[in-house]
Amino acid sequence: MATKDAQPDGPHALNLPEIQLQIFESLAAKDLLNAALVCKTWSWPAIDTAWRTSKFRLSWILAPLVNCTAVQLQECEDPNRLPQIVDAEVVSAERWNSRLQWARRITRLVVDVSWKVTLAIIQLTDPLGEPICPNLLFLGFNIDGHDSLNEEADVDRWTPLLPLLIGPRLRILTLTFYGATERVLNDNIQSLASIAPQIQHVFAENYTDTASPDYSAFRQMRTLRVRGSMNHHTWKCLASCPRLKRIVIWEGDSGGEVDTQLYSITFPRVRALAIQTSGDPEFALGLLRGVTMPALQSLKIRFPISNAAAAAAKSEILEFMRHSQLLKVAMINGRVTRSTTASCSSEIVGSSLERGLQSAHVEMKPRG
Secondary structure (H helix, E strand, O other): OOOOOOOOOHHHOOOHHHHHHHHHHHHHHOOOOOOOOEEOOOOHHHHHHHHHOOOOEOOOOOOOOOOOOEEEEOOOOOHHHHHHHHHHHOOOHHHHHHHOHHHHHOOEEEEEOOOOHHHHHHHHOOOOOOOOEOOOOEEEEEEEOOOHHHOHHHHHHHHHHHHHOEOOOOOEEEEEEEOOOHHHHHHHHHHHHHHOOOOOEEEEEEOOOOOOOOHHHOOOOOEEEEEEEOOHHHHHHHOOOOOOOEEEEEEEEOOOOOOHHHHOEEOOOOOEEEEEOOOOOHHHHHHHHHEEOOOOOEEEEEOOOOOHHHHHHHHHHHHHHHOOOOOOEEEEOOEEOOOOOOOOOOOOOOOOOOHHHHHHHHHOOOOO
16 A cells, blocks of 8 residues: 555545545546556555556556446556555455446456466455456456566466456457466466457467467457467467458568478468568468468568568569469558469469469369
8 A cells, every 4th residue: 555655745645545536536527438547556656647647557446437448457566565455455245346336337458467466456356256347348468478477376376367357248359478488378378268268359469489379279269460470380270260261460470480381281261361571571471382271362461672582572472462363452562463363374383382372273263
């Protein structure tokens, strides 16, 4: 809790819950429907500074904020103080439930589990055994493997608490991983997928080069947007997703694996593929050479054309587009490229580009 030394004197010398309630009421009065409320600090000076700079750093979320539909929970800057805070904030189930009525309106939630503060908050929000946010549509889930949650024991503590937070309406999930071990990464994916199997759209940022995320746990996933590393294991797992129709790769790389044999994978239902990279286009070429997408209708690729190798890559991608008969949208660096052939040409089947796509051409039907 905030110390007496930290609180101002005079009419503003309120206790911390009253201060927070005052801030919540101000937010509600401003009708900030999508305000991001950050639970990050426990001291009054930080709250005062954050309030004046419009960065709301609140230490708890128990006020009856009627109009707020978006909440962000972040790490406590001083995790050593967490035990006394938890003990001080325990209230009866009836009182807690009345204060959490506003939480039932929340549709967007971002959880940063860098420290154990989020574990305590969510653990305290289920006195009646029901999800705190039953109407949640969007969940952001951030894990920093460089801190305490990289310890597998903390993951085991965290995952049982997820059902207390997530309701049946969740459809969109964002995942961000920094330096997490493979078990930390995939255990959390498995837990989220088992608790919310209805998730349809997954947006992932993976900054863990040594771990291979397995997004195939989301069996109802229709859209996957990935920023960061995508290696062969991840692609192979994705091929088992029965409903996956759209893949977007932003700043993607292949983890050094661009061999055609490594990517001899078929995605039978994927209709749209978008790739954007600021570096070497070899990743995009590796996919086109090895991944088979017989239902592909939209292909968008963006990469810098700054040398002879990139220019050659553009020519190869253009060749692919010309011979992909189902393509309705084909773009390189924002420029529309139209397909000119109506049937598979036997003369080009032997090229390196066509080896991984031969079966796709056999199955393709002319447009129109």
